[in-house]
Amino acid sequence: MFFPEMTTKTALKITKQKMTEYHLEFLERMNAIEVDAHWFRRAFHTFAASFLFYYLLPDETWVTNVKIILPILIVAGMFVIEYHRLRGDVEHKRFFGLRSYEKKRPASYLYFGVAVMLLFLFFPQQIAIPCILCASFTDPIIGETRYFFGKKYAYPLGFVISYLFFLVTWYRADGWVLIIVTTLGASGAVIGEARKCTYVDDDFMIQILPAVLLLILCQGLLLMQIDILPPPLIHPLSQ
Amino acid sequence: MEKRNIKIKENIRKLLLRLELWFAPLLIIVPLAISLFFVQDWYIRGFSTSSSEFNGELLIGLLILFGNVLVDIPFLRSIRLLRKKE
Numbered sequence: 001m002f003f004p005e006m007t008t009k010t011a012l013k014i015t016k017q018k019m020t021e022y023h024l025e026f027l028e029r030m031n032a033i034e035v036d037a038h039w040f041r042r043a044f045h046t047f048a049a050s051f052l053f054y055y056l057l058p059d060e061t062w063v064t065n066v067k068i069i070l071p072i073l074i075v076a077g078m079f080v081i082e083y084h085r086l087r088g089d090v091e092h093k094r095f096f097g098l099r100s101y102e103k104k105r106p107a108s109y110l111y112f113g114v115a116v117m118l119l120f121l122f123f124p125q126q127i128a129i130p131c132i133l134c135a136s137f138t139d140p141i142i143g144e145t146r147y148f149f150g151k152k153y154a155y156p157l158g159f160v161i162s163y164l165f166f167l168v169t170w171y172r173a174d175g176w177v178l179i180i181v182t183t184l185g186a187s188g189a190v191i192g193e194a195r196k197c198t199y200v201d202d203d204f205m206i207q208i209l210p211a212v213l214l215l216i217l218c219q220g221l222l223l224m225q226i227d228i229l230p231p232p233l234i235h236p237l238s239q
Numbered sequence: 240m241e242k243r244n245i246k247i248k249e250n251i252r253k254l255l256l257r258l259e260l261w262f263a264p265l266l267i268i269v270p271l272a273i274s275l276f277f278v279q280d281w282y283i284r285g286f287s288t289s290s291s292e293f294n295g296e297l298l299i300g301l302l303i304l305f306g307n308v309l310v311d312i313p314f315l316r317s318i319r320l321l322r323k324k325e
Binding site: 038039040042043044045046047049050053056074090097124129133135136140169231232233234237 | 263266267269270273274277278279280284292293295296299300303306307309310311313314316318
């Protein structure tokens with residue numbers, strides 16, 4: 001008499017609606033905490049340099065298998081998470097540090113992961129190491145310099161830093177090789193970072209563009225019986 | 240007073256729920272540990288045997304160490320500022 005008549009279906013619908021509202025409000029309040037996403041993203045970038053530990057892992061058969069399977073599994077996991085986020089199954093707000101333009105497209109961590117996986121599986125470490133270092137350090141350095149001093153200084157500085165990474169990795173190569181490789185690699189890294197593409201993130205391009213350019217160079221020269229690859233920089237632990 | 244306590248409790252609850260803050264120790268400790276491992280590897284296999292073959296490990300170790308320390312300082316500062324605000 002005092003309460004309006006309500007079917008179970010309607011009650012469930014209202015409860016669900018209320019819960020969704022509460023859930024959204026709760027997420028909004030959580031995001032109101034001003035954690036500096038900017039430095040969180042930078043720290044994630046530099047953290048990625050730790051992946052170079054991969055090259056210290058021994059060359060035993062079972063470890064080699066793990067070295068192939070594990071990166072694939074990790075990236076597959078990232079794909080699943082991103083698939084659910086983009087479908088809306090997982091709330092976008094749950095992902096701290098995502099940029100607004102990543103709301104409707106795969107997030108940059110997925111691109112970063114795919115690039116690292118491709119480098120580990122298909123490129124020699126002499127090419128992969130400086131490319132990973134560029135994504136880990138050159139990218140944040142360019143970002144910070146661009147913010148404080150503008151593009152005019154950011155990209156030349158990024159070029160110098162990338163140049164140093166290629167120099168460090170290839171320091172045992174011949175002089176002429178060193179000049180070509182460092183220039184090509186650093187240019188590739190800076191172009192990969194500077195050219196903004198809607199569907200491919202710069203975290204992917206900064207790694208893959210110099211790697212592909214150097215691989216083409218190495219393979220081209222190899223066809224002419226010239227092997228330019230220096231000895232590996234990192235030696236697996238069992239050796 | 241009680242209102243303030245409730246607010247503090249609510250903030251702590253929210254902070255505990257923010258997964259990214261739990262990532263912070265990982266983001267800081269792992270690179271430092273790995274860089275030290277690289278340096279140690281250079282010391283054991285390279286320096287103590289007077290071999291320059293393992294200088295690459297030293298270079299990579301130092302790069303990871305300094306690169307991460309430079310970013311970790313402002314990162315930790317931002318977390319500390321957050322705690323103060325809360």
